[in-house]
Amino acid sequence: MIVDDTSIQELRGRLGGRVFLPGDEGYDDGRKVFNAMIDRRPALIVRCKGVADVIAAVDFAREASLLVSVRGGGHNVAGHAVCDGGAVIDLSAMKSVRVDPRSRTARAEGGSTWGDFDHATQAFGLATTGGIVPSTGIAGLTLGGGIGYLNRKYGLACDNLLSADVVTADGEFLTASATENEDLFWGLRGGGGNLGVVTSFEYEVHDVGPVLGGELVYPLDQAEEVLRFYRGWSSEAPDEVRADATLLSGPEGPCLAIIVCYCGVVAEGEKVLQPLRQFGSPMMDAIAPVPYATVQNLLTEVFQPGLRHYWKSGFVREFSDEAIGAIVDSFATAVPPPFAAVAIEHLGGAISRVGEGDTAFSHRQATHSLLVLRVWQDPAESAENMAWGRACYDAAEPFLDNGVYVNYLGDEGEARVRAAYGASYERLVEVKTRYDPTNLFRVNQNVTPV
Structure with missing residues (x-):
């Protein structure tokens, strides 16, 4: 125009x-x-x-x-x-973060990244659940729910949101919280970018000192055996631990990596992680007490800007031996050169203790999510790489729920958008109709107003 x-x-x-x-x-x-x-x-x-x-x-x-x-x-x-x-x-120039260590809160502007947020909060030994890559924006992640390494102990990013300042479609400036514009506050916690421009977020922050973190790496021929052990171990693990199991093709070839973050007393974490670390024959065990920021930066190189990305995702419904075999076989059959991955992310814990209807993020009972991702540089290789991603996802799909994490969703059609919002969709329509009746904010995983 x-x-x-x-x-x-x-x-x-x-x-x-x-x-x-x-x-x-x-x-x-x-x-x-x-x-x-x-x-x-x-x-x-x-x-x-x-x-x-x-x-x-x-x-x-x-x-x-x-x-x-x-x-x-x-x-x-x-x-x-x-x-x-x-x-x-x-909003990229609006990046200030102000921490109040006495009230255990932090307010960040809408252009801030989790790297900005962690830098400010960790100066006081504090943090909240945030994205697992520092370059991720706080706004998009929180509005879509917000999973991260602390999600089993402290819930999603949106569960730690105390209030938000919002410019609505009519240009009005509102504050949304548990006591003010409550319907808007409900919708902001999982409803994506549908309801307005959030100019600042106020979060509850928690004591987060050094964590027990790092990765275990196994050869690909051990993947099925290790994933079967991981299935039971991760389901019984305490809230302090998140462990993501990822089939990946990196510079040194295909393997299975388990990235761990234990947020709690390190000595207790050593006991919790011991069965996992002693299982199988890992090629590398790099788990150690480290600053929280170290774990937050483990995937920075993979997710650097300027590369081409294709993602497909869903929540795991059936983590059976058959599911594990299908996922590993599809990955191993045609492993491309770096970088490709099938990540199984560890949910549950505190996430599951929030009511399904308490926030717009409704997938509270999912214990794991699955993300197929492919990263490459050459535009001429796009069709081939996207086809690989679809094939891996298709192998896993019979074992996945209908739902999908909205922050991982591409442009996949209205049915997938409805699946992303799940049981919250109809209520989101009502809130959207109130705050954005003309659908000004529609470049998103869109909820159409009445």
Whole structure:
């Protein structure tokens, strides 16, 4: 869409931040996101400096009938941070994090990443459940639920959300919490980006000192045996531990890696992890007491921006021997060069003790999720790599629930969107209809208002 110069100049006059148009220096950098598969050209990018800029940008886009996308960390695999021909409301310059160690709370602006958040909170020996890669934005992760290495002990990121400041589709600034705009607060905790632009998040934070963390690596021919042991061990593990089992093809060839984070007394963690560490014949055992940030950075190299990503995901319904055999066989039959993975993520614990209807994230009883991901560089190899990802997912699908973690969902159609929101979908429609009746915020896993 072409926006006239007069309107752009009026917008610039209302902003403390900047507007980038096609051809401007900084425009191409502003439209780049984590997944290099995404190559979209917005009509303008509004890089906001604060809440007043966000209000101005929302008003401008609504009055001009522009398509709107909202950029926090820009890490979403589907690329919903940018759109073609519309307005990008870019929060990436809004990154401040303020920690109050006395009240055990932290407030972070919507452009912050988990790296920003952990840097600020760990100065006080505090943290909350956040993404497992520092470059992940706090906004997208929290709004989609928010799994991470602390999720079994402290719940999802959205379970630790105390309040949120939101600019709604009509340009109104609201605070949502358990006592204020409660329906909006419910919807923000798992409803994705459907309900407005969240300019800041207030979280409960917890004591998180050194953790017992790292990885065990097994040769691929031990994968089925180790996964059968992992199935029982992980299901009985205490809340302090999250352990993710991942079939991966890395620079040194295919293997099974189990990444562990035990958040608690290290001596107790040693006892809990001992059966896992003694099982089989691992090629590497790199588990040790380390700073929490060390575990948070274990996958940084894999998830560096600028690579091409394809993901398919679901929650595990049946973790049977048959399921394990099918997953390992599909991975081992045609293992591509790096990087490819089938990750089994450890859920349960505190996540399951929140009521299914208490937040918009409704998949509370899932004990594990499965994520097939493929990462590559050459655009000419895209079809081949996506086909590999689909084949691995197809092998696992008979053992998965209908639901899917919304933050892992690509553009897979309305049925999958409904599956992502699950039992919360109809209530989300009601909340969406109240706060965004014209569906201004629709570049997301969209809930259509009535």
